[in-house]
Amino acid sequence: MLNSKYAGLLGLTVLSLAGATRGHGQSLGNSPYSRLGLGDTYFNAGGVRQMGMGGAGIAAPNGVQVNELNPALLFYMNRTTWEATAIGQYKTVSNSVTSQKTGSGKLGYLALAIPLSSRWGAALGLKPFSSVDFESNELTRVNNNPTLAQVLNRYSGEGELSEAYIAQGVRIAKGLSVGVAASYVFGSIDMSTATQVIPDVVTSDNELEKTILLDHIHYSDFKFRGGAHYRGKFAKTLSYNLGATYGFQTKLNGERALTLNRQSAVGSQIGENIILESGEGKATVPALAQFGISIDNNKSWSANIDVAQQQWSKFRAFNERGGTVGVPLDDTWRAAVGGEFAPDPSSVENYFKRVTYRAGLSVAQMPYRPGGQVLYDRAVSWGFSFPVSASALDATTLNLGFAYGQRGNTDVRQLSTGLTERNVKESYIRAQLGISLNNRWFIKRRIE
Numbered sequence: 245m246l247n248s249k250y251a252g253l254l255g256l257t258v259l260s261l262a263g264a265t266r267g268h269g270q271s272l273g274n275s276p277y278s279r280l281g282l283g284d285t286y287f288n289a290g291g292v293r294q295m296g297m298g299g300a301g302i303a304a305p306n307g308v309q310v311n312e313l314n315p316a317l318l319f320y321m322n323r324t325t326w327e328a329t330a331i332g333q334y335k336t337v338s339n340s341v342t343s344q345k346t347g348s349g350k351l352g353y354l355a356l357a358i359p360l361s362s363r364w365g366a367a368l369g370l371k372p373f374s375s376v377d378f379e380s381n382e383l384t385r386v387n388n389n390p391t392l393a394q395v396l397n398r399y400s401g402e403g404e405l406s407e408a409y410i411a412q413g414v415r416i417a418k419g420l421s422v423g424v425a426a427s428y429v430f431g432s433i434d435m436s437t438a439t440q441v442i443p444d445v446v447t448s449d450n451e452l453e454k455t456i457l458l459d460h461i462h463y464s465d466f467k468f469r470g471g472a473h474y475r476g477k478f479a480k481t482l483s484y485n486l487g488a489t490y491g492f493q494t495k496l497n498g499e500r501a502l503t504l505n506r507q508s509a510v511g512s513q514i515g516e517n518i519i520l521e522s523g524e525g526k527a528t529v530p531a532l533a534q535f536g537i538s539i540d541n542n543k544s545w546s547a548n549i550d551v552a553q554q555q556w557s558k559f560r561a562f563n564e565r566g567g568t569v570g571v572p573l574d575d576t577w578r579a580a581v582g583g584e585f586a587p588d589p590s591s592v593e594n595y596f597k598r599v600t601y602r603a604g605l606s607v608a609q610m611p612y613r614p615g616g617q618v619l620y621d622r623a624v625s626w627g628f629s630f631p632v633s634a635s636a637l638d639a640t641t642l643n644l645g646f647a648y649g650q651r652g653n654t655d656v657r658q659l660s661t662g663l664t665e666r667n668v669k670e671s672y673i674r675a676q677l678g679i680s681l682n683n684r685w686f687i688k689r690r691i692e
Contacts, residue, residue, distance in 0.1 A: 296627020297582025298604025302536025623649025
């Protein structure tokens with residue numbers, strides 16, 4: 245019978261998913277690169293366990309923590325597991341002349357995995373797909389009138405796409421399992437450009453009105469991902485794992501509204517909104533291929549290597565290459581190496597021997613090429629799993645994951661137009677806190 249302590253987990257997950265769809269859009273701080281494409285995408289980098297290993301885990305089975313990186317690994321779940329996390333980030337955004345510190349926190353993901361039989365596991369959950377959060381200002385002189393006025397352009401954007409998924413993994417032969425995940429991607433992105441003419445001499449006749457162009461897009465549609473995993477043995481206490489996933493190219497349905505309005509210097513609206521464009525379109529999200537290798541002793545340690553590739557040069561949104569901003573994207577790749585180690589998972593006398601320690605490194609090529617220059621995201625990661633309680637039927641684990649990294653650089657280029665273009669560098673530290681609740685469901689009690 246279901247343990248009464250966990251009988252409500254399925255209901256809790258459903259309620260959490262409903263609430264999370266309203267609270268998921270909190271930002272993690274100003275990120276100028278999120279202006280392009282669909283924003284900062286999460287590259288299917290997994291949960292808090294994978295974060296501690298640099299995002300590696302395509303071929304790393306685990307029986308008590310949800311690994312939705314590869315749906316084929318759900319076969320290895322030996323307990324019903326409910327997992328939830330919160331994530332925070334603190335970053336410094338800088339170019340060659342200025343810098344800004346920013347950060348915040350939000351819900352990470354929710355997941356519920358259930359072993360349906362000795363050959364079959366399933367999971368459902370909610371996780372972020374991409375996020376947009378940026379704000380920048382540009383001050384220029386009015387063309388052909390260099391002495392009378394300046395123009396202040398303020399670019400800003402916010403929003404997030406979330407992914408609700410159902411996944412299943414099945415063993416089809418000894419050591420070989422396959423899986424499939426169906427997701428529903430949904431959310432909205434708002435981007436605005438506010439233009440304000442600032443005279444050198446402000447009088448009552450030239451109040452500082454501003455014109456705001458608002459671009460609102462709501463996306464929603466299904467996407468699908470398949471995976472496979474094979475596990476074999478080098479020796480009695482040494483196993484190897486091969487894993488691969490493929491996220492199919494998806495065309496998200498979009499509804500776009502482009503409006504123009506005027507505001508006074510204090511922010512009150514002048515007149516009515518002018519609708520410039522309203523209609524439906526699609527965003528083409530390119531396929532994502534991932535491959536991983538790992539070795540482990542089936543007890544206390546594992547070592548993992550993952551690689552991934554995605555052709556963002558194929559990204560289109562509303563028939564525009566690069567999306568509504570009009571900046572083309574380029575193909576990307578990502579590589580990660582990481583491992584985990586628990587000195588003695590069954591130790592009774594020493595608690596810290598039961599703790600799992602993780603570390604990893606990752607490097608990813610970003611899809612943006614300012615001036616043709618390739619930009620990278622490099623990070624070092626570490627993490628822990630602390631057992632809180634454990635018994636024959638249920639266990640609770642507190643999980644922590646951290647990453648410190650940098651992406652982009654502060655290089656400066658002189659354009660042929662005479663203007664100066666400055667790259668942006670983001671230095672960040674991320675932390676993820678999660679809890680895993682494990683329980684053996686559907687076990688009949690011998691004595692009632």
